[in-house]
Amino acid sequence: MSSNSGSRGPAVVITSIFxxxxxxxxxxxxxxxxxxxxKNPGRDEVAIVISSLSSIALLxxxxxxxxxxxxxxxxxLTPEDFEEVLKCLWVAIVCYNISLSATxxxxxxxxxxxxxxxxxxxxxxxxxxxxxxYFIQGIITAIWTCVPISAFWNLNEEGKCxxxxxxxxxxxxxxxxxxxxxxxxPMPALSSLRLPLRQKIGLMVVFALGGFVCLxxxxxxxxxxxxxxxxxITYDNADAAIWSNIEANVGIICASLPTIKPIISxxxxxxxxxxxxxxxxxxxxxxxxxxxxxxxxxxxxxxxxTVRLNDPETGRGHKTITKVEACGRSxxxxxxxxxxxxxxxxxxxxxxxxxxVERKPSxxxxxTGSEKxxxxxxx
Numbered sequence: 001m002s003s004n005s006g007s008r009g010p011a012v013v014i015t016s017i018f019x020x021x022x023x024x025x026x027x028x029x030x031x032x033x034x035x036x037x038x039k040n041p042g043r044d045e046v047a048i049v050i051s052s053l054s055s056i057a058l059l060x061x062x063x064x065x066x067x068x069x070x071x072x073x074x075x076x077l078t079p080e081d082f083e084e085v086l087k088c089l090w091v092a093i094v095c096y097n098i099s100l101s102a103t104x105x106x107x108x109x110x111x112x113x114x115x116x117x118x119x120x121x122x123x124x125x126x127x128x129x130x131x132x133x134y135f136i137q138g139i140i141t142a143i144w145t146c147v148p149i150s151a152f153w154n155l156n157e158e159g160k161c162x163x164x165x166x167x168x169x170x171x172x173x174x175x176x177x178x179x180x181x182x183x184x185x186p187m188p189a190l191s192s193l194r195l196p197l198r199q200k201i202g203l204m205v206v207f208a209l210g211g212f213v214c215l216x217x218x219x220x221x222x223x224x225x226x227x228x229x230x231x232x233i234t235y236d237n238a239d240a241a242i243w244s245n246i247e248a249n250v251g252i253i254c255a256s257l258p259t260i261k262p263i264i265s266x267x268x269x270x271x272x273x274x275x276x277x278x279x280x281x282x283x284x285x286x287x288x289x290x291x292x293x294x295x296x297x298x299x300x301x302x303x304x305x306t307v308r309l310n311d312p313e314t315g316r317g318h319k320t321i322t323k324v325e326a327c328g329r330s331x332x333x334x335x336x337x338x339x340x341x342x343x344x345x346x347x348x349x350x351x352x353x354x355x356x357v358e359r360k361p362s363x364x365x366x367x368t369g370s371e372k373x374x375x376x377x378x379x
Contacts, residue, residue: 008238009071016245023249030256047106054099061092071238086153101135103251
C-alpha cells in the first residue's frame with residue numbers, strides 16, 4: 001500500500017467511528033427504556049437493531065476501504081489496492097441500504113404503535129409498502145450492479161453494469177423523498193391532539209427531527225456528484241464515505257430520540273420535571289390550610305380533586321382537594337345559592353387539603369398503551 005501523504009483517510013475513520021458509537025449509545029438507551037421500563041419490546045426494536053448492526057458492518061467496510069487507499073490520491077494506489085477498495089465499497093453500499101431502510105421501517109412501526117386512527121394507520125401502511133419496495137430495489141441493484149457481481153471490482157472482467165451515476169442519484173433522491181414522507185406522516189395526528197400548545201409543539205419537534213437526516217442526505221447527494229465527475233475517485237470519495245456513515249447513524253439517533261426521555265428523567269430528575277395530572281393515585285400524608293373569600297368567584301374552585309405529578313418517572317407529586325363552606329349554612333344550601341347568584345355578603349371558607357401522592361403503575365400490557373405512555377407522558 002502507498003504512503004499516507006495527503007491522505008483524507010484519518011478524517012473518514014474518526015468521523016465514522018464517532019457517529020457509529022454515538023448511535024449505538026442511543027440504541028442501548030432505547031432498549032433499556034423499552035425492555036427495562038416498559039418491558040414491552042416491539043417489532044420496531046427488531047428493525048432498529050438490524051439497522052444498528054448494518055451500521056457497524058458499514059463502519060467495518062469503510063475502515064477496510066481506508067486501509068487499502070480510500071482518501072488517498074488514485075495515482076498512489078496499486079491496481080490490487082484499488083480492487084480491494086472497490087470490493088469494500090460494494091459491501092458498504094449493501095450495508096448502507098440495509099441500515100437506512102431498517103431505520104425507516106422502525107420509525108413507521110413506531111408510528112403504528114402510537115397512533116390508532118384509521119387514516120394515519122392507512123397512511124403508515126402505504127408509506128411502509130413504499131419503503132419496503134424501495135429497500136428491495138436498493139438491495140437488488142446494490143448486489144447486482146454488475147453481472148457477474150465480481151465485475152464491480154474487477155475492471156478487467158467482462159460484464160454488464162448499470163449506469164452507476166444514474167443509480168446513485170436515483171437512490172439518493174428517492175431516499176430523500178421517503179424521508180420527507182415519514183416526517184410528515186404524524187403531523188396531522190399530532191396537531192389534532194388536545195394538549196397545551198407548548199407540549200404539542202415539543203412533540204412535533206421531536207417527531208420532525210428526521211429533518212436532520214434529510215439535510216445529511218442532501219449533503220451526501222452533493223458528495224456523490226463530486227465523485228461521479230472526479231478523476232481522482234479514491235481521494236474525492238472520502239466525503240461520500242463520511243456522509244454515508246453520518247446519514248446512517250443520524251437516522252438511528254433520530255429514530256431512538258422519542259423513546260429515551262425516561263432514561264434522561266432517571267439520570268437528571270430535575271431537568272425534565274413537569275406538572276401533569278394523572279388518575280389512580282393514593283396518598284401518604286396531608287396538610288391543611290384555610291382562607292376567606294367574600295365573593296362567588298370561589299364557585300369556580302369547587303371541582304374534582306386534582307393530582308399533579310412533579311416526577312412522572314416515580315409517579316410522585318401532590319393532590320389538592322378543595323372544599324367550600326359558609327358560616328351557618330349547609331354545603332347544599334351554599335352551592336344552590338352561589339349557583340343562583342344569591343351569595344349576599346356571606347363569608348365563605350375554602351379549605352384545601354394537599355396530599356403527597358404516588359401514581360399506581362399501569363398493568364396494561366398492550367403495545368399501543370405502553371408506547372403512548374412512553375412518548376406522551378414523558379414529553
